[in-house]
Amino acid sequence: MNDFAIFMDWAEFAVRWLHVVTAIAWIGSSFYFIALDLGLRKAPDLAPGVSGEEWQVHGGGFYHIQKYMVAPDRMPDDLIWFKWESYSTWLSGFALLCLVYYLGADLYLVDPNVLDIPVWQAIGISVASLALGWILYDTICKSRFGDDNTRLMIGLYIILVAMAWGYTQVFSGRAALLHLGAFTATIMSANVFMIIIPNQTIVVADLKAGRVPDAKYGKIAKQRSTHNNYLTLPVVFLMLSNHYPLAFASEWNWLIASLVFLMGVTIRHWFNTHHARKGNPHWTWAATAVLFLIVMWLSTAPMFRPDPEAEAALPAGAQRFADAEGFAEVADIVTGRCSMCHAAEPVWDGIHYAPRGVHLETPAQIALMAREIYLQAGVSHAMPPANASFIEPQERARIVAWYRGAAG
Known part of the structure; x- marks a missing residue:
């Protein structure tokens, strides 16, 4: 179970990477063909059925591209x-x-x-x-x-x-x-x-x-x-x-x-x-x-504020982390090291809104973000950025122990 959180984080990263790569390929080809289609020019010597052509240069070579408005007379063998x-x-x-x-x-x-x-x-x-x-x-x-x-x-x-x-x-x-x-x-x-x-x-x-x-x-x-x-x-x-x-x-x-x-x-x-x-x-x-x-x-309109009454009822998964041994100590660590930025009204100079909208001011909020806290401040040292709030190695170890104990 402990390794499952790390596996899922990497799975998310891998799928996100794939998504970005394929999106670049799709958007790139789409924008290219839109630009090509709009840039086609008429010429007196075009073959029958050709609506326009364009010359392009790229990668040290020249390309001569023609577009058939409906279709060519016969189907080419290497259609892409x-x-x-x-x-x-x-x-x-x-x-x-x-x-x-x-x-x-x-x-x-x-x-x-x-x-x-x-x-x-x-x-x-x-x-x-x-x-x-x-x-x-x-x-x-x-x-x-x-x-x-x-x-x-x-x-x-x-x-x-x-x-x-x-x-x-x-x-x-x-x-x-x-x-x-x-x-x-x-x-x-x-x-x-x-x-x-x-x-x-x-x-x-x-x-x-x-x-x-x-x-x-x-x-x-x-x-x-x-x-x-x-x-x-x-x-x-x-x-x-x-x-x-x-x-x-x-x-x-x-x-x-x-x-x-x-x-x-x-x-x-x-x-x-x-x-x-x-x-x-x-x-x-x-x-x-x-x-x-x-x-x-x-x-700049008012940001959505958490409802304290809604926070009182935690999902079963989050409640498990709130009830786990060491939670009170971890809550103190997170509140002391993270809540100056992750708050409804951050007090860290230059931070006006909680990064990514994550609030870590109450025990309920901390329990709800257990997996992210474990990955960002326990397993890795991504948070706090540049360890700006000077979180100690022992404190990171307590976060890891708490999460793994609750996760089983």
Whole structure:
């Protein structure tokens, strides 16, 4: 059991690393092809069916790229598909969601101050929201409402704002923003898995059968690809938000997330316009800066404060650590060495909010964070940073003994 906590921490690290690597591959290829598509130029000597071409230089060589609007006359033998980047990103992300937020639901997913529900209900709501989000989005895109791209984008934004607010009414602030990112990322990956790749598969099958592919499949795939283009940057922000309490622990966290989606639009609009050689709309950077300043201002609203009554009822797992031998001594150590920063109102110079929103002022809070205290201040010496509060080796040893004794 003692080694299990260390194993799980490394498992989380490994899956997070995989998730970041696959996300870089997906976002990189996606942004590259968006820029390529927008930068294609017409030329009088293009082959039949070619809508544009572009010359590029990279890595000491030159590349001549051409795009067929529908498909070439015959299928090449070495066609490369870009799909596993998307699939791997979603699968690794969901695995990380399970490791951090489902297995650690008492700590990261459920907040009694927001909604006091059993863990199984919270996990059920989480999974159902991801699935229903895709169904709702896909249905709207395929409806008459989705025929107008501008109207569709506005409608989708309203849905995202509603989901941002809805998640904050169910989950902890940290989990709410993370789930909004997962909700959006699920739509993006499902666009690839359910629409873009199947449509391209139909085109390939038509070519192999000697039929002329219908241009509608490319048009539909293009619409979904455009949505992914504008949603990428907000998803990255939301996935990083769990490290920044100023984003997730503000009472206006849902509004902050809503404004981040607008910043994603303004930033991508500049790049898309630039790559299409239609100018450099620098006003988008001014708009982004204004939106970010509003986000900063909203983050200064009162942070969520723990409810002492809610803290009195600890989950069974945390209660075991509170009842374990040596807890009183460990609580004194943590309070003396850590609470000057990990408090509702930190007293350490330069620290204005508890790092990562972790409070360690009461026995209940300390018991709830037992595993993190063991890993950060017992097994490793990550906390306090640079041992700023001069925690002694003997004190670290007492933390280790307490945790291992309680864990069995």
